[in-house]
Amino acid sequence: MKSYTGKVLWVDLTHGTWQEETLSDEIYKKYLGGIGLGAALLYRDMPPKADPLGPDNILGFMTGLLTGAGSFFTGRWMAVAKSPLTGTWGDSNCGGTLALAIKQSGYDGILFKGASDHPVYLYIDSKGPQLLDASPYWGKDAIETEDLLIETHKSKKKPAVAAIGRAGEKLSLISGIVNDRGRIAGRSGLGAVMGSKKLKAVVLAGSKRVRAHDPIKTKWLSLKCSRDVMLPLQLLPSRLVSMFGSIIGHLPMGMSQNGILVAGIMRKWGSVGTLPASVGMGDTPFKNWAGTKYDMPGFNQKVDTDFILKTEKRKYHCRECPLGCGGIVELEGKQAESHKLEYETSASFLTMLMSTDLELAYEMNDLLNREGMDTISAGGCVAFAMECYEKGWITREDTGGSELNWGSSEAIRILLTQMVVRQGFGALLTDGVKRAAEKLVPQAADSAIHAGGQEIAYHDPRLDPGMGLHASVDPTPGRHTTGAQLYYDLYKLWTRVPGLKPAALFYPKETKFEADEYRMKGAVAVSNFTQFYNGMGMCYFGMLIGVDRVPVFEWANSVTGWNLKPEEYMEIGRRIQTLRQMFNIREGIDPRKINVSKRLLGDPPQTAGPNKGVSFDLKKLKKGYWKEIGWDAETGIPTTETVAELDLTDLVKVGGVL
Amino acid sequence: MTHTIIEACTGCTACVKICPVAAISGERKHMHVINAAICIDCGACGRICPSASIINEEGELCQSLKKSMWLKPVVLQSKCVACGACIQVCPTSVLEFDETSGEHVIPTLFDEKNCIGCSFCEAACPTHAIEMSVPAMSKT
Ligand code: SF4
Ligand code: SF4
Ligand code: SF4
Numbered sequence: 001m002k003s004y005t006g007k008v009l010w011v012d013l014t015h016g017t018w019q020e021e022t023l024s025d026e027i028y029k030k031y032l033g034g035i036g037l038g039a040a041l042l043y044r045d046m047p048p049k050a051d052p053l054g055p056d057n058i059l060g061f062m063t064g065l066l067t068g069a070g071s072f073f074t075g076r077w078m079a080v081a082k083s084p085l086t087g088t089w090g091d092s093n094c095g096g097t098l099a100l101a102i103k104q105s106g107y108d109g110i111l112f113k114g115a116s117d118h119p120v121y122l123y124i125d126s127k128g129p130q131l132l133d134a135s136p137y138w139g140k141d142a143i144e145t146e147d148l149l150i151e152t153h154k155s156k157k158k159p160a161v162a163a164i165g166r167a168g169e170k171l172s173l174i175s176g177i178v179n180d181r182g183r184i185a186g187r188s189g190l191g192a193v194m195g196s197k198k199l200k201a202v203v204l205a206g207s208k209r210v211r212a213h214d215p216i217k218t219k220w221l222s223l224k225c226s227r228d229v230m231l232p233l234q235l236l237p238s239r240l241v242s243m244f245g246s247i248i249g250h251l252p253m254g255m256s257q258n259g260i261l262v263a264g265i266m267r268k269w270g271s272v273g274t275l276p277a278s279v280g281m282g283d284t285p286f287k288n289w290a291g292t293k294y295d296m297p298g299f300n301q302k303v304d305t306d307f308i309l310k311t312e313k314r315k316y317h318c319r320e321c322p323l324g325c326g327g328i329v330e331l332e333g334k335q336a337e338s339h340k341l342e343y344e345t346s347a348s349f350l351t352m353l354m355s356t357d358l359e360l361a362y363e364m365n366d367l368l369n370r371e372g373m374d375t376i377s378a379g380g381c382v383a384f385a386m387e388c389y390e391k392g393w394i395t396r397e398d399t400g401g402s403e404l405n406w407g408s409s410e411a412i413r414i415l416l417t418q419m420v421v422r423q424g425f426g427a428l429l430t431d432g433v434k435r436a437a438e439k440l441v442p443q444a445a446d447s448a449i450h451a452g453g454q455e456i457a458y459h460d461p462r463l464d465p466g467m468g469l470h471a472s473v474d475p476t477p478g479r480h481t482t483g484a485q486l487y488y489d490l491y492k493l494w495t496r497v498p499g500l501k502p503a504a505l506f507y508p509k510e511t512k513f514e515a516d517e518y519r520m521k522g523a524v525a526v527s528n529f530t531q532f533y534n535g536m537g538m539c540y541f542g543m544l545i546g547v548d549r550v551p552v553f554e555w556a557n558s559v560t561g562w563n564l565k566p567e568e569y570m571e572i573g574r575r576i577q578t579l580r581q582m583f584n585i586r587e588g589i590d591p592r593k594i595n596v597s598k599r600l601l602g603d604p605p606q607t608a609g610p611n612k613g614v615s616f617d618l619k620k621l622k623k624g625y626w627k628e629i630g631w632d633a634e635t636g637i638p639t640t641e642t643v644a645e646l647d648l649t650d651l652v653k654v655g656g657v658l
Numbered sequence: 659m660t661h662t663i664i665e666a667c668t669g670c671t672a673c674v675k676i677c678p679v680a681a682i683s684g685e686r687k688h689m690h691v692i693n694a695a696i697c698i699d700c701g702a703c704g705r706i707c708p709s710a711s712i713i714n715e716e717g718e719l720c721q722s723l724k725k726s727m728w729l730k731p732v733v734l735q736s737k738c739v740a741c742g743a744c745i746q747v748c749p750t751s752v753l754e755f756d757e758t759s760g761e762h763v764i765p766t767l768f769d770e771k772n773c774i775g776c777s778f779c780e781a782a783c784p785t786h787a788i789e790m791s792v793p794a795m796s797k798t
Contacts, residue, residue: 070784072741100746126679126696156678156772158751207679207698207749209778222784226739314755315762319746320784322739324762 003069003212003559009107013197014114018129027658032535033065033108035091036576038080040658048586052084053196055115062109063102064537068210070218071555072225073542075099075319083188085173086453089475089583090188095318096180101160105206121201134200141165141370142178149203159205165372168195170422173431174377182339186374213561221551226322228549231264238276242300245280249610256489256503259546266325266541269305271343276300282463282610286351288383289449289599292609302356338366347458348379354406364416371420380455381429382415387447393440399425452594454478461600462611465513469621472595475580481540482530488522492546496553496566500525513616515624524628528573575646578638582652591636660697660715663690667711673703678749700776728775729790737787738764744779
């Protein structure tokens with residue numbers, strides 16, 4: 001029995017046809033599923049320099065190798081395509097029910113090429129795929145579309161649906177793909193790729209079974225894991241989390257953290273539970289990354305994450321998750337049921353904009369989830385506009401009379417409401433900060449905070465330079481999920497992978513900024529591990545709990561029957577990471593030119609707050625990383641030897657094979 | 659091999675109606691066939707067939723069983739971690755979270771009538787929180 005189907009579905013939207021491709025076990029052993037298989041197939045089949053919004057781009061809905069086989073934290077699917085926002089490799093991860101539904105429809109991935117001339121959606125049930133007319137749904141938001149499509153296809157099996165909202169239809173470069181009533185694969189602008197193909201939705205109602213090679217061992221590991229990740233924090237108030245953050249932020253030493261605390265916080269509050277601590281320690285940016293927590297004194301009292309719990313009606317678990325970091329919230333008479341705020345969204349709509357209007361954040365979160373726009377990028381865009389307004393680069397005449405003052409609820413609502421449908425002044429911001437800045441005075445470029453065009457997720461590199469390094473060095477720039485020094489501490493890879501050094505509990509702060517062997521080996525290990533678990537379909541939050549409690553390497557073997565060592569899986573991770581980099585190189589991307597904005601490197605240094613006076617040399621860290629992973633230390637291009645070592649030579653040559 | 663129909667089939671169409679994935683076709687009063695590419699081996703056809711005409715994936719003749727004797731899932735609250743795997747593998751979508759069951763909501767069989775007793779939910783549950791039993795029996 002295999003946990004993967006051995007097949008992917010190719011859908012040609014130009015011709016309205018589809019065909020299955022059967023893949024050998026060797027291909028899975030080489031690239032895993034999810035992001036790895038996606039990278040291999042896109043590299044092989046996408047013509048170089050494809051227009052990301054043209055028919056040559058390929059959009060894949062990929063499911064992980066472990067998904068559906070009885071392990072935990074495996075309910076995540078991955079959208080892959082060339083990103084129209086950055087022009088680089090693009091991917092975006094999402095939970096809910098879709099991952100398993102892809103596999104239940106009989107495929108490890110569903111990939112779309114070409115473009116339709118009218119709105120369509122893909123429907124798969126036990127009889128196979130069909131492309132159907134989506135005109136009745138075009139112009140509707142993603143939640144309405146999902147509800148209507150479930151109603152239309154209500155048979156014995158309830159379908160899972162992924163759709164774009166109006167942001168994706170209008171080709172917003174910061175739009176995403178939405179499933180399960182408001183969960184969103186928001187990053188890399190992949191909603192626009194779907195929109196450009198006139199693909200409104202994917203509706204999956206298959207019932208194919210997925211089984212582990214060794215179900216008994218798999219379940220035994222799962223049962224143990226479900227016990228190992230429970231830290232009951234019911235009685236812990238958010239105030240103490242906030243204090244904990246402040247203490248860490250002001251310690252003279254750096255302190256590494258433990259994943260079990262992450263599990264406890266996630267289970268009680270969800271990712272937003274980390275907000276008070278992040279604010280305290282200087283992880284959360286304020287005022288478009290130029291401010292500090294002292295610009296909003298008492299923020300943690302005004303925005304109390306315990307309030308979010310009071311509005312929570314029930315927890316929400318992605319499929320196959322024992323933790324349940326999600327939640328369905330409701331504001332009596334003001335806000336109907338919706339998914340609760342994530343940490344990123346709260347930073348994006350609150351601290352970044354100097355706002356304490358939590359109710360507005362709920363409302364805007366729901367709006368963006370419905371219309372399918374990335375809340376991280378969108379908040380970054382509004383922050384950028386507010387800074388430009390303050391500096392006089394945007395005026396009231398430009399905005400049509402709106403005053404874009406910091407913290408103005410009215411301004412936030414107007415801008416976001418316009419942005420999702422590309423209307424009014426908000427249209428300027430619909431394609432992200434980089435493109436918006438290009439339409440303003442040249443100085444505005446410094447206020448547009450991004451890496452390679454992708455707005456940066458809200459964890460401050462001045463606190464954790466690993467955040468800045470990975471956001472600059474990863475083939476998908478601007479992301480917080482690709483790596484950080486914090487993750488090295490939390491993943492605890494040294495408990496499974498030989499040759500990695502355990503993190504010290506306390507360390508001198510200045511060593512964070514060094515490109516020494518410990519830090520660089522750690523950074524590359526985190527990258528490789530990230531690619532590995534994204535190939536497996538694992539959840540990043542689950543992984544932050546640590547591999548000693550979440551046995552991903554052990555599951556990998558019990559589910560596939562492969563019997564590989566952790567270091568062998570890590571090497572597959574390095575292969576995927578290198579292949580994604582090769583994709584960028586083929587696109588003509590110069591890795592030296594993709595960097596987080598200099599403000600995030602402490603140029604100029606902050607004059608207050610936990611990161612006061614910090615500045616660091618990103619170039620040095622990038623070179624250290626490139627050297628360690630086996631890419632040219634000066635250019636970031638994978639060396640011929642590395643490509644050969646990873647058995648990628650055949651794939652990366654013209655007309656390459658997997 | 660998946661489930662197959664043998665010549666004893668009378669073409670009563672009971673299996674067609676119960677099959678959750680529409681794998682069975684045939685004309686009334688004529689022998690039916692199961693499409694092996696579609697069948698998911700849930701066994702419902704074998705349980706419903708009144709004329710002992712269905713062979714399971716292991717090549718054994720299926721026993722027909724009164725519907726009231728079909729196994730149904732019982733979710734053990736103390737073991738369930740609300741992962742929803744059972745809900746998703748259920749080919750008839752008759753399991754759903756009970757929104758009144760607490761903070762981390764747990765599944766319940768809300769449409770017992772349409773449960774086909776396939777035990778897929780039990781097999782999928784990572785924490786052994788599902789037990790299959792005959793409702794009529796467990797009540798006595
Ligand atoms: S075993 Fe289940 S899926 Fe297969 S034909 Fe019979 S009822 Fe249909
Ligand atoms: S036994 Fe379980 S999976 Fe099968 S139909 Fe009944 S509830 Fe659904
Ligand atoms: S699969 Fe098991 S643990 Fe998961 S929701 Fe169902 S009964 Fe609960």
